[in-house]
Amino acid sequence: MTTSQLPAQPAHLWQHFYELCKIPRPSGKEQAVRSYIIQLAEQRNLNYQVDKTGNLVVYVPASPGHEAAETVAIQNHMDMVTVKTGDKEHNFEQDALQLMVEDGWLTADRTTLGADNGVGAAAALAAMTDEEVIHPALELVFTVEEETGLYGASGLDASLLNATRMINLDTEDWGEVYIGCAGGYGYKATRDFRIDSADSTLKPYLVHLKGLSGGHSGLEIHRQLGNANQLLAELLIDCSDLSWALESFRGGVAHNVIAREASALVYIDPAQEGKWRFRMEQASQRWLSYLPEADQGLSWSLKPSTDSSHEVLSVADRDLLLGLVVAMPHGAQNYSFAQPADLVNLSCNLAVVNLVAGQLTIQTSLRFFNANETSGLKYKIENIFKAYALEMEVILDYPGWNPNFDSALVAQAAGIAEQVTGEQAQLKAIHAGLECGILLSKKPDMDVVSFGPTIRGAHSPSERLEISTVEPFWQMLTLLLKELAA
Known part of the structure; x- marks a missing residue:
């Protein structure tokens, strides 16, 4: 240029x-x-x-x-x-x-x-x-x-x-x-999981979801864009009947950005790689049937990884973490009757999910016009964190x-x-x-x-x-x- x-x-x-x-x-x-x-x-x-x-x-x-x-x-x-x-x-x-x-x-x-x-x-x-x-x-x-x-x-x-x-x-x-x-309100929640050695018969692979639009968690939340954190968690849940373990999960970059990419380091049976690819294709077809045009570039990759610690969560903790990610609220919660086309009164963005070496960090943020309207959403988020035994702190609070x-x-x-x-x-x-x-x-x-x-x-x-x-x-x-x- x-x-x-x-x-x-x-x-x-x-x-x-x-x-x-x-x-x-x-x-x-x-x-x-x-x-x-x-x-x-x-x-x-x-x-x-x-x-x-x-x-x-x-x-x-x-x-x-x-x-x-x-x-x-x-x-x-x-x-x-x-x-x-x-x-x-x-x-x-x-x-x-x-x-x-x-x-x-x-x-x-x-x-x-x-x-x-x-x-x-x-x-x-x-x-x-x-x-x-x-x-x-x-x-x-x-x-x-x-x-x-x-x-x-x-x-x-x-x-x-x-x-x-x-x-x-x-x-x-x-x-x-x-x-x-x-106005805005936001949380950071953390939890430590015990980690164990991966089964030696399972091999490390990196699952990577990319191609979503992402964008501003306020200005574009009404567009119903895909959240990479939740889509990746859905795929991993789809594969829960296969033999695999989870080492890491990384998705999102900041509280005010809709997550556009996410990846997970998993240990799978190489003989089941074809089943993983089939599940990924099924998931893509499901999501592309309703995601907006801006997200139609969604794609997956599954590649063997050499960057691994061979330390993973138990199956129970793996499933607990994935259940937490899909349970979290995300998206527009209430719309304005005055500007119904594009003005959202209340929203939530599941911004960051980061699991490294057994340490989980989640960031989620709310936007609102009437602070009184946030109470139900706050209770929901806080009680989800409590139910999943996460420590929670408020990191955003502005009028x-x-x-x-x-x-x-x-x-x-x-x-x-x-x-x-x-x-x-x-x-x-x-x-x-x-x-x-x-x-x-x-x-x-x-x-x-x-x-x-x-x-x-x-x-x-x-x-x-x-x-x-x-x-x-x-x-x-x-x-x-x-x-x-x-």
Whole structure:
């Protein structure tokens, strides 16, 4: 991919985005991207503050003649989800992303793109560096560790902010104006199993399920995508009448990602390999009959393995673990009557199942608009963990953002969206954990709105940014800033 083929306008936004794509920025390791932003601020003699959590706030004076306008915060996060396909060699802590343009979409070569939330961060930096943008005094807020649980926003020192209006640029459907988001709650559960030596007549094989779409556990949970953890467990249960033992199970990458791949190291009778392949084919046919189009690339492999410890669970513990995985809730639990097509009120994602050397770790997360509605689902999950003798801890707990239909900022943003698109803006809530809810809990006087260009496949290697939506997104941001500066 040559640079000349990449989109170039609006110039400041794309320049900053391409620089961000060169900088490794996994969650918890945002030092390099923070340094890049600080360098930009220092080149312009701008003040900035870094709080003890690692969040950065850059203070941008108002455009000349607009000093009397109220300060506006523009908020984004610095980190990105780091997911790649199994055949892609990429070190997210060292390597730049390899960008490509395909049919009007910007994507990366078999990795996440980081448009979530890199394009929003680039837009905020463009507002800082493009002298043609008219704006009030700005507080550019860049948080850390959003993708692992909104920990940056939770730890933000709110005394660094004076703004009473905030624009969040972390939503992913151009033309829609977001005025609410889901809260989140999550668990990590563990258990140690006793391990024994594998039967010497059984040989190690790696079972690998891949080809599912995966994706964002909030934005795409309504699509009923396959969960690799549960599908692999189903297959292994299908084979429970055969002679085999389980050494390891690995599936999923993070609490906010729908598991797209899973593998198990099993010890089987080589004479039964044909039966295993037959069961895998049967399972594939069963699932492909109802999985959505995005998951029709599902595939299996069964290969002899040399990477084995020959230490396995007992048959009873094997079956107990598999029963636990298929018993766990996953997917949309309740839908909104206001937005029945795509808005889920309550969901659960069985995100990670990891069994190594007899140590089991499970991560599962909930999203909700009404915290009261979560009680039944919490009881179900907690009692499943108790029944299967797992130790449990809460690893996520953040508030939602309740829609404010009387918001003056929302009305202004909706008016400008209509001006740019020629169509009436759709006011929506999103089944994802934006940082707006947390920041509002710290500064209840803040008026908040969120919008962004179109992104699809966030949190998966198929993440892509619709190029044609970026320029009008930028136009909307600059027109809104100009109106707020008046």
